[in-house]
Amino acid sequence: MSEPTGGAVNATRDRASRIAVGTAAAPTPEGDPMLPTRRRPLADFRLMRRTGVEQWYGEVMHAWQSLHGETGSGGPPQWRNLGYWTDETRSMTGASRNLAVKLADAAGVEAGCDVLDVGCGPGESTYLLQQRLASDGAARGRLVGMDITQRHVDMALARRTGDSPEFVRGDATDVPFPAESFDRVLALECAFHFPDRRAFFAEALRVLRPGGRVGLADVVPTASADAMRRRTRRLLPGPLRSRLDRYIGDVMKTPPVNLVPAREYAGQLRSAGFTDVTVEDISERVFPHFARHWERVSRSDRPEKILRRDADLVTADARAKAWRRQMDMFVSSWRMSEYLIVTARKPKSA
Numbered sequence: 001m002s003e004p005t006g007g008a009v010n011a012t013r014d015r016a017s018r019i020a021v022g023t024a025a026a027p028t029p030e031g032d033p034m035l036p037t038r039r040r041p042l043a044d045f046r047l048m049r050r051t052g053v054e055q056w057y058g059e060v061m062h063a064w065q066s067l068h069g070e071t072g073s074g075g076p077p078q079w080r081n082l083g084y085w086t087d088e089t090r091s092m093t094g095a096s097r098n099l100a101v102k103l104a105d106a107a108g109v110e111a112g113c114d115v116l117d118v119g120c121g122p123g124e125s126t127y128l129l130q131q132r133l134a135s136d137g138a139a140r141g142r143l144v145g146m147d148i149t150q151r152h153v154d155m156a157l158a159r160r161t162g163d164s165p166e167f168v169r170g171d172a173t174d175v176p177f178p179a180e181s182f183d184r185v186l187a188l189e190c191a192f193h194f195p196d197r198r199a200f201f202a203e204a205l206r207v208l209r210p211g212g213r214v215g216l217a218d219v220v221p222t223a224s225a226d227a228m229r230r231r232t233r234r235l236l237p238g239p240l241r242s243r244l245d246r247y248i249g250d251v252m253k254t255p256p257v258n259l260v261p262a263r264e265y266a267g268q269l270r271s272a273g274f275t276d277v278t279v280e281d282i283s284e285r286v287f288p289h290f291a292r293h294w295e296r297v298s299r300s301d302r303p304e305k306i307l308r309r310d311a312d313l314v315t316a317d318a319r320a321k322a323w324r325r326q327m328d329m330f331v332s333s334w335r336m337s338e339y340l341i342v343t344a345r346k347p348k349s350a
């Protein structure tokens with residue numbers, strides 16, 4: 001267990017060096033490794049390969065904003081997930097909120113629960129949970145958003161008011177809280193990034209109280225890594241295949257160890273000590289809708305406007321092409337993926 005860094009919980013010392021994932025690459029010429037650099041087209045795979053998760057989220061900040069587009073009274077929405085699209089969903093932001101609600105419902109988040117929102121990004125899901133728990137009228141439990149990306153934690157903290165959740169920087173595979181601190185641990189579209197998802201399962205089990213539940217919204221391949229390789233060998237020509245491999249590993253930041261299909265995933269939770277594992281496949285409500293939304297945004301002038309900000313040394317046209325390449329890769333990869341809502345319970349007695 002490591003201590004939290006930054007945020008509402010006092011860190012006794014800076015533990016940034018202990019956080020192995022997302023170690024920032026060498027500073028950019030502008031000095032801030034978290035800012036998109038002028039020389040980097042959005043989807044230059046060679047450059048993205050060299051970045052860790054944390055820096056990657058700094059690079060794609062504008063891309064996420066362009067997908068949301070809308071600007072609310074408190075600034076642009078800062079969700080970082082693909083969303084759950086019902087027939088009534090009209091916006092990316094609505095879809096992202098739906099997904100957070102879907103996960104909270106599945107995990108049984110209710111008034112009085114102490115909740116850890118792992119991989120909370122800039123805090124949208126944690127603030128949503130706060131509203132939801134507050135609207136129940138009952139006393140709120142402890143609510144903590146945790147993320148590896150310092151910039152996300154800072155963005156979440158910048159919105160704090162008196163009654164806000166806590167936010168800390170921390171690694172899901174080395175959670176900075178004592179055993180049995182929470183009733184629910186949520187991981188909304190982030191566990192595929194972790195260095196090894198099984199290490200997170202062990203940490204979730206540790207910090208949950210007996211009877212507590214973990215809930216994940218997560219992406220897995222439809223088949224084992226070997227079967228995937230055989231399938232892509234059949235379906236995709238060589239250059240596209242290796243680009244797809246790189247896309248999953250280097251651009252989506254998914255370590256090979258996390259490429260396990262749903263059945264094995266459930267088995268890993270049981271091996272970690274969880275019971276009552278439930279798995280719901282919501283792929284059809286996520287991937288095709290998100291891809292269509294991305295396509296719509298690409299056709300509008302929105303990404304152009306937003307990307308132009310970083311495009312001094314790369315033409316707007318080149319950036320638009322890079323954006324489209326990303327989109328094509330995304331479509332190829334989701335056709336071989338499942339989007340799952342997973343829950344599991346820590347046994348009441350060991």
Ligand SMILES: C[S@@+](CC[C@H](N)C(=O)[O-])C[C@H]1O[C@@H](n2cnc3c(N)ncnc32)[C@H](O)[C@@H]1O
Nearest residue numbers: 079080081119120121148149171172188190193
């Ligand atoms: C796709 S975003 C989802 C953010 C947020 N849950 C949402 O739905 O808007 C994934 C998040 O996981 C975080 N992350 C990646 N690896 C992590 C790790 N090892 N520990 C904690 N957070 C991590 C990233 O910094 C990023 O904010």
